[in-house]
Amino acid sequence: MKLVGISGSLVGYKTLTTVFKVLQAAKAIDSKLETxxxxxxxxxxxxxxxxPLSFYNADTVKVVDTILSADCVIIGTPIYQASISGVLKNLLDHLPVDGLMGKAVGMVANGGTDKHxxxxxxxLKSILTFLKATVPNNNVFVHNDYFDEENxxxxxxxHLRFEKLAKEILSIQKYIQQKN
Structure with a gap:
């Protein structure tokens, strides 16, 4: 099984850190998991x-193909102006309508206010379910104040919440694969 993490930010390292932590937690749960x-x-x-996708540059095709070929996905985004990042929304717009069908897709986000x-x-969940993803319940929001100077x-x-999310993603994905 392959879990792909997407850091949907063009600046900083907070989003990258949160996605990486979920990938680490998943790998600790299943050492055979490809991430x-x-x-x-x-x-x-x-x-x-x-x-059509084939008309775009190699980077665009690679990222989209990597997502489509994954068994399950973790998506991270910073919250800007009470919304996901533009770069993440653009990437999701490249996916076909059923591009996430049969995939457990977890979410992590970071932002400057608890309301985010x-x-x-x-x-984000509305977009993912439109793309036919199965979205876990244990998604994680991280307030920017939780990061230290080294991000x-x-x-x-x-860390326990990241682990709980990773367990749920893997559990849902195993169920989906057994069902099909």
Whole structure:
């Protein structure tokens, strides 16, 4: 089974850190699990213009194909202006309508106010379910104050929440695969 993590930010390391922590937790649960981390800072994903995927650059095709070929996904986003990042929304717009069907897709987000946790539930989850993803219940919001100067997290409770999310993603995905 392969779990792909997407860091949906072009600046900083908070989102990357949270996605990486979930991938680490998942790998600790299942050592045979294949993981891959896609940091959108490292790719030139072109803006969606309605053309078929094959008309876009190699980075765009690679990122989309990696998501489509994954068994399950963890998506991370910073919250800007009470919304997901534009780069993440653009990437999701590249996916076909049923692109996440049969995949457990977990969410992690970070932001500067506690109220931004609602963005995952009322905005990102709506997009993911439109793309036919199965979204776990144990998604994680991390307030920016939980990061230290090195962009690391030292809150034990957060690590337990990352582990709980990883367990749920893997459990849902195993169920989906057994059902099919």
């Amino acid at each position: 891959e981390l896609i940091d959108l800072k490292d790719f030139e994903v072109e803006f969606v213009n309605g053309a 946790y609602l963005v995952m539930e009322y905005h 690391d997290l030292h809150d034990r409770n957060l």
